[in-house]
Amino acid sequence: MWRATQVTNNAAVRPRQAEATLHSPAIRSICITLKGGALSAKRLQASSYNEKIAMLNSGKRWRIGSGPDRQEGHPRYNSNRFDSTLSADPKGRDVKQKQQLKDWLESGLARHRQNDLVGAVNFYQQVLKTSPNEPKAQHYLGLALYQLGQQAMGIHLMRQSLAALPDDASLHLNYVKALQTVDASAALQHVCELAARMPANADVVLSCAQALQAQSRPDEAASVLERLHALAPPSADSLNLLAVLYYHADRLAAARHCHRQAVQLDPAVARQYRIGYALPAAQDGKAKMICAERNLYVLDDCVDDAAAYRAQALASEFKHARYAGQNYPGLQTDGMDCQPIMDRIAAVLRRPIKAISPDNGAFRLSFAHSTARTDIHVDNETGESGRVYAAVLYLNRPEQ
16 A cells, blocks of 8 residues: 655755655645754755755866777777888978877877776877977876876976967866866866856856856856856756856746756756745735744645645656665655645745755655655755755545
8 A cells, every 4th residue: 555745845945845645535635834943954865956066066077189089990090009100201201290190199089088098198198209399289198197196297288288279168178177176266267267268158158157156156157157148059057057046046037947948958957956936925824833943834725626636646657766765665756846835835934935956846655554754854955954944745535
């Protein structure tokens, strides 16, 4: 026998979940909400919002050249041998040398993309032995050395290469990413100057915004993204980050608009998080205060047709736990719209509420004898329990 549960996550207030239990006719709906404060903190592990934002800010992979990977067997991919024979004719020798340098560099990049760092270093060094100032070989040698643990030498070589290729954004972004590990303020200054020079380069501006956000400068991060969107078509990544920045600045309508645009460009964004909010109505919501110390309210008859709402819950697609350590036994749907319930909670609390979570509004099914999800609690990942709420909507038969 199963018991169902709907989950709503309102954050500003962040209602953690809404539960529904399944048994016989005559259903009533009750929504309970309370403030965080004294409740025990639990963490959502891999699905936690903080970890998702950390993943959004981890940065792109290293930018290793722009050409396709070279495979073994290609006529110019000599994996262990360097061809140093040159034509006796000066013109022919010059042409052949340029081609040889190009082949060595491309072979080094191919090895680099395949994470064969030592093999890549060998090819880059061969290029530099013949042409000591070749900037790309110098840059990627520096990157490979950095990845091999030679940070100081690697960053030095990468910085030197930028003088010869000042407009190559990918080289600058590699340098910034490496520099962030040893001098975050210098890396931020460099990427901000680069964004000022290249305000329409999406990769540069996104990296600048991420660095500003990491340094707790969200208003500046939002400004550089807004300028980018005025100059070039927005990407799912830039809209995604701007939505998060707007959300934390309580620019909720703009946050939801950016998020919806990001989802249109990349539907996978919807699986990372969903944004919702509600404003208090002119009239107070009907609720019973149970515990003033914890701001605990019970909202009886929370939805107009509880039986239909419960039927909708049962008709949904339930899945097994999506992350390790899930703290309830049972199944869960994806997040769903729960605007009417959020509106009721906002009216009762007499304050705006907001939510940013992948499972806000989800339904849950648990075993009928289980009590694991009949409690109400706040997942205190952010340490803001004084302004975070949990809400559970029960769709129970009267005997439960």
